[in-house]
Amino acid sequence: MNTIKDTIQFAMNARKKAYTPYSHFKVGACLVAKNGQIFTGCNIENAGYSSTNCAERTAFFKAVSEGVQEFDSITIIGGSEKKGIQDFCPPCGVCLQVMMEFCDPEKFQIILAKSNEEYQIYTLKDLLPHGFGRANLS
Numbered sequence: 001m002n003t004i005k006d007t008i009q010f011a012m013n014a015r016k017k018a019y020t021p022y023s024h025f026k027v028g029a030c031l032v033a034k035n036g037q038i039f040t041g042c043n044i045e046n047a048g049y050s051s052t053n054c055a056e057r058t059a060f061f062k063a064v065s066e067g068v069q070e071f072d073s074i075t076i077i078g079g080s081e082k083k084g085i086q087d088f089c090p091p092c093g094v095c096l097q098v099m100m101e102f103c104d105p106e107k108f109q110i111i112l113a114k115s116n117e118e119y120q121i122y123t124l125k126d127l128l129p130h131g132f133g134r135a136n137l138s
């Protein structure tokens with residue numbers, strides 16, 4: 001069983017792998033699956049800026065591509081290369097939409113961390129209150 005502090009540590013380590021030659025803003029994420037598996041991710045930038053992949057989506061796409069589709073939480077830590085972690089780093093709209101696809105908005109936890117001790121816990125519904133999901137297509 002991973003504690004929140006464990007997931008922060010995983011996210012911090014994943015952040016070290018971020019490929020950010022353009023923004024120099026490095027993000028790490030630790031996605032926890034319902035089966036206990038951990039999938040980490042970092043942001044991966046691209047000269048065609050819009051081809052950039054966020055840390056959160058890297059973690060989700062790693063998991064789904066490995067056959068895992070049910071999740072409990074994601075822990076995120078981000079900050080500039082120079083200044084380090086100055087603030088909480090919430091997921092962008094695109095990543096929230098990907099979370100909508102695979103997670104229960106009322107249960108899935110999004111943990112924003114600044115350090116081992118300092119973090120905030122939200123649900124997906126908190127950050128995307130009226131999200132569009134599969135149910136809207138029926």
Ligand SMILES: O=c1ccn([C@H]2C[C@H](O)[C@@H](CO)O2)c(=O)[nH]1
Pocket residue numbers: 020023025026027042043044045052053054055056076078089090091092
């Ligand atoms: O929650 C976030 C916010 C931003 N980024 C990345 C995208 C880009 O590489 C850089 C600056 O936006 O940070 C993430 O990976 N996750």
Ligand SMILES: [Zn+2]
Pocket residue numbers: 054055056057091092093094095096
């Ligand atoms: Zn994003």
